[in-house]
Amino acid sequence: MTTPPPALDATDRRLIKATQEGLPLTRRPYHTVGAAIGLAGEEVMARFCQMLETGVIRRIGVVANHYRLGYVANGMSVWDIADDAVASAGTEVGALDFVSHCYQRPRHLPLWPYNLFAMVHGRSRDEVGLKVAEIARQLGPRVCQYDVLYSSRILKKTGLRLVDQGAP
Amino acid sequence: MDAIDRHIINHLQGGFALTEFPFAAAAEALGLSEAMLIERIDRLLKDGVLTRFGPMFNADRLGGATALAAMAVPVADFERVAAIVNGFAEVAHNYAREHALNMWFVIATETPVRITEVINAIETETGLKVYSMPKIEEFFVEARFVA
Known part of the structure; x- marks a missing residue:
């Protein structure tokens, strides 16, 4: 893989x-x-x-603070997709320009049936909701169920320290 | 933030040259002077419009590991649990989200085994189950935004 x-x-x-x-x-x-x-x-x-x-470096350039650019709403859209369809679904969703991250992750049944995660950013929750609906339309019957989790509060946000993390 | 700032942000989210004078190369492509580009980036960083400038490293390719994890935290216990979770240096981001699983955080460690150790420690200290959701497959990671 x-x-x-x-x-x-x-x-x-x-x-x-x-x-x-x-x-x-x-x-x-x-x-x-x-x-x-x-x-x-x-x-x-x-x-x-x-x-x-x-691939150690993804890219070199500026990283914008998306809140400061007006992208104040972010929704973690989560999708329950049949296992044999998740690879094709993930590739399609990842190609959408409003999706910043797209991953397959494990389910935790019965509490958590979702196996595909796509982070959607927008200037408002309504905008995020419209984009999520667009994903749902595109995936069609491959979607068994889906949900969007909005962030209500940032509890912690630090830059990822990549090396010497544990060193005192 | 003016039109020039937006132009810089929209066109410099990747592809910064690996040459001796990369700002000069980027400035030429953007129709700016080298000095102006450097000064603008400096100001956008100081103002917090940009969070960083430089290489974006992929933690997984450095031999480290990252994992997303979630917890279902009783509302009355939320602040106590948040303080415990945030107290781990390995917890990079932590968000409250509106769902039965209402706390979502990213654990980044130098070794994969440390992820498990951190999760176990959080479970012990909070008395709550941590749902680990490591990625199985990555389809896209490219947080680019139009200014």
């Missing part, structure tokens, strides 16, 4: 640690990062290029 994680050496991990909070805003950011950890700028770029190819 998934390929094993690529081998990362100590230098890669040092580089990840140095950039997990972001890139410096200098004209030559890769050289600035390199200078801080004793690598040539070219080596920083080469290692990042490799990490993009192996």
